[in-house]
Each structure stands twice: as C-alpha cells, then as structure tokens.
Amino acid sequence: MTEAEAVIRNESGYITHTAKKDFGPLEFTGKIAGGLRLDIRRRAPLYLSDWTDAFKSQNIQKTVSSVLYLFIAALAPAITFGSRFLDGTKGQFGVLEMIMSSAISGMLFSTFAGQPLSILGATGPFLAYTLVVFEMAEGADLEFMPFYFWVCMWCSLFTILVAVFDLCALMKHVTMFSEDIFAGLISLIFIIDGVTPLIRNFSDGQMSLTNAMFEALLFLYTFGLASYLSHFRRTPWLLRPIRNLMANFAVTIALLTASALAALYSSDTSLRMLTVDAEFAPALSLSDGSKRPWIVNPAGIDRPFPAWAIAYAIIPSIGFAVLGYLDQNLTSVIVNRPSNGLQKGPGYHLDLFVRGALTLPACAVLGLPLSVASTVPSITHVISLTTYEVKQLPQGETKVPSKVVEQRATNFLIHVLIGCALFLAPVLKFLPRSVLQGVFFYMGIASLTGNNLFDRLFLWMIWDSSKYPQYNYIQKLPIKRVHLYTFVQVICLAILYGLKAIKETSVVFPFFMASLAIIRKAMVYMFTAEELQLLDSAAEEEEDEVEAPDLLNLDGKVQTQEDADKKEEETSI
Structure with a gap:
C-alpha cells in the first residue's frame, strides 16, 4: 500500500524484518503527495473498468436511466443558480456560464477524479461567497472578471497544496455536529434567497x-407541485412506474407547467423573465456595447488591472479554498460511507487535486461560476446505480445494497447532456424568475429533511414529552441535555449565516465554518463523552446496531426498513 515501513525488533533488539504500514484514505502519510499517490495507485488499475462497466449487458439499463434522471436533476439547479448569479453579480455571469461550468467541470472531474460518482455543480455557500467576491471587487473599484480570475487561480494553487500535503486527513475531525450546521446553512440560503425577491415585489413598489x-x-404553484409530486410515488394513483416517473421528475414537471401557465397570461401580465441571450455569448456587456470574449484577460478587459489587486485576491481565494475543501470532502465522505456498498475505494486527495489543477483553472480562464461536489445529486447518483436485496436480520427484513455500478461513464454523459443544453438558450428566456425562485425555495425546504439539527429543533415545539419521536438519544438522555446541544448548534448556525449576510464580515464566514470542528472539540467541557457519542453520531450508532449495511437517505443518514422500501421505489425510473 505504501513505502512507509515499521521496523520490527526481536527481544535482543536486533532488526528481524520490516513491515509495510497500510494508510487509510484519510490518514497522514508523512510524505509529500503521499496520500495523492496512494489514491492514484488505488484507482489506476480500475480505470479501464470505470468506463466499460457501465456498458455491460447487466448494467446498461441502470446506466441509461441514471443518465437521463440525473441530467434533469442537475440541469434545473444549474439554471436556477445561474439566475441567482446573474442578479447577484449585476450581469457579470449568468445561466449560460453556470451551465457551461457544470458541463466542463463535470466532464473533467468524471474523467480524472478518484471518486467519479460525485456530481459537480453549484452550491449555496459557493453562490453566497461569489457574491462576497463581487462586492469586494466593487468596493475596491476593480473589474470583477480579472479579479475573479486571480481569485480562482490563487484558490487553484491552495487547493493543490491541500491535496499534496494530505490535508484531507483533517476530515477525520469533522463530525455530524459540523455536517448538520453546514447542511443547515445550505438550506437557509435556499429558503431565504428563494423568498426574498418575492417579498421585495410587494415592498419596493x-x-x-x-x-x-x-x-x-x-x-407557490411551483413549490407546491414539486413538493406534492416528490411524494407522489406513495399515493395509490396510477401505475407504479408512472408514479415513480412523476416523482423523479417532480422539479422539472413543476418548472415546465408553471412556465406554460405564465405563458398563457403573458399578454395580461408583465413578469420578470430569465435573462438569457439567444446567441451563445457571455452575459457581460462591455462599455462599447459588445459582449466580453470567452477568454478572460487577467490584465484587464475595459481598463488595466492593477498589480496590487493580484495580491489582494489572495484574501477571498483562501475563503474559496476552505469552502471547496469542506463542500468537496463532506460530499465525498457521505458518498464513500461503508453502508453505500462501494467496492473500488475513495480518492479524497485525488478528487481535490483534480479540482485544483483542472476545474478551477478552466473556470478562471473562461470566467465561469465555480462548481464543486454537490451532496444531494451525488447521493442520488449512487442510489440510482444501486441494486438492493432483502436480508433477514434479528429485527426483521431489511434491504441492503448488493451491487453498485461504479464507473465514470454516467457522470461523464450526464455533463455532456448538460453541455448540450447550452443550445436551449432561446427557450430558457421564457422561464419566469418567480418559477425559479419556487425551485430554489423547494430545494431549501426539501434539504431540511434528515438534518439532525432540525429534527432536534422541531422537538422544541412539542410540549408533551410523551409525543417525542423515539430517537435513541431521547430514550437515553435527559431532554434538557438534548436541547442544550441543539441550542449550541443553532447559535453556531446563526453566527455563520450572520457572518455571510453582513457585508463587512462576509469574507470570513468560511473560516468560521472551518472552526466548527474546533468548537465541537471544546464541547467536551459541556457534555460527557457518552452524551456526545449519542448526540453527534446518531447515524453511526444506528449503523452499528445491524449486521449488514443499511441504506442512506439523501443526507447520508441511515434509514429504517420502511424508508428503505420507499427508496427502492425511488430508484426505479
């Protein structure tokens, strides 16, 4: 596994032989690029099968269904995020750039990464921090695109250094405490950013x-229909394949029907529509009225870019590097959990190196929003490629993964199709912004499900303790201790969102996010080890109670047998 050797001595103190030490995927090797080299060594022999396994006769059906399903599931958020980038950066980049970023980043990542099942795309924290970078450029009277280029290139360098020096191993110290707060931030960004423009419609006049x-x-129609259809498979209506199809494409159906409804009354109303040029060109218009070139000039586009600003770009680039580290690795940890049944092994350092060396420079040169591993599409991708079987356990039957089609082809083809969606530009301009806001809001509400922090937060609204859900920690701990732990998480989440929302402090919110692991370490002074074990590792404890791996839901939590039954239905397209 590695060249690191442990010297073994006999009773007389003489060397008898040496033994090679095995390093895990998240361990420090003590060597430059040690973890990166181990990732390459682990995955290289499997590279050919990573492409051919998708097209074996027994796998082709899952391959096709996964590609079609994830294409739509990834395209809708790309369009929605693109509209938010367009508004937040005042037209610096928009929908076409976001689609192109997803396509290029996804194809590069799926070709070279260590864990090609991870799906790349925009995330809420990256959207928020990009807007912070834009405000920094405006505040310093700098052209955004050249400034953004240097931010991305510095971020590329720092990300490569993180991969080379085995710093992914630090993820061993990130527990469910930090994961739930991070997921909560994503949910709040979706919810608040989704509903805020709607409120402004009534307030700004x-x-x-x-x-x-x-x-x-x-x-409301978009949000309501997407929410209803996402649970449609559990209704008695229609045939099961039709119910599954409608549930799998709930967001797409809601988006298309809401847009059609808007088109029916287009002559009677004046709605805000998505701004997309019919021609294949960047969103940014220059001072002479022409569109900027696709290749960003780092020395300035409309005016010379000052040399001091190159150094100034280091500050936000560190924040981007921290966000990318957390977003990428948290998703990878969830994808690679043993209960998912993956056999080919992870590649944490290699994944980060590919982002730093390939996807970040590509986005910098073309002036595109950054893409990173996105948790929900990634786990959905794994589930869509998984075959389940029923096993008898002491507590009854349960469904466990028996086979996962681990390969690169589906991820690559998904992003090829997303790239082809660039030719839909003339159609995208008919999407109302309010419909996209409904999609954004739906994504936020849906992502609350399965978050341990919000599960415990809802307990505050239950006055009768006999009505509490029978979670393991509720049965074993005083409820006051549970509420205290939740209160600490809520305070951390509030500080995190406040740092992001306040212009003067927004540049530092990734660093507070990284400090959550330190805060969790300090909680040993407030809680006993047993209490923290129950509250901070609920998923792992449930996992240990069964003799075979359980399924994971979209947030990486272990499911009950009932949930597993539902999830099997969800995987059939």
Missing part, C-alpha cells in the same frame, strides 16, 4: 400589485 400577486402564485 417597482411592480404593479397584479404582477406581484401573479408572481407569488407562480412561486
């Missing part, structure tokens, strides 16, 4: 009441 009401109705 720039839109007529009729149009504001109609946009509100489209928002």
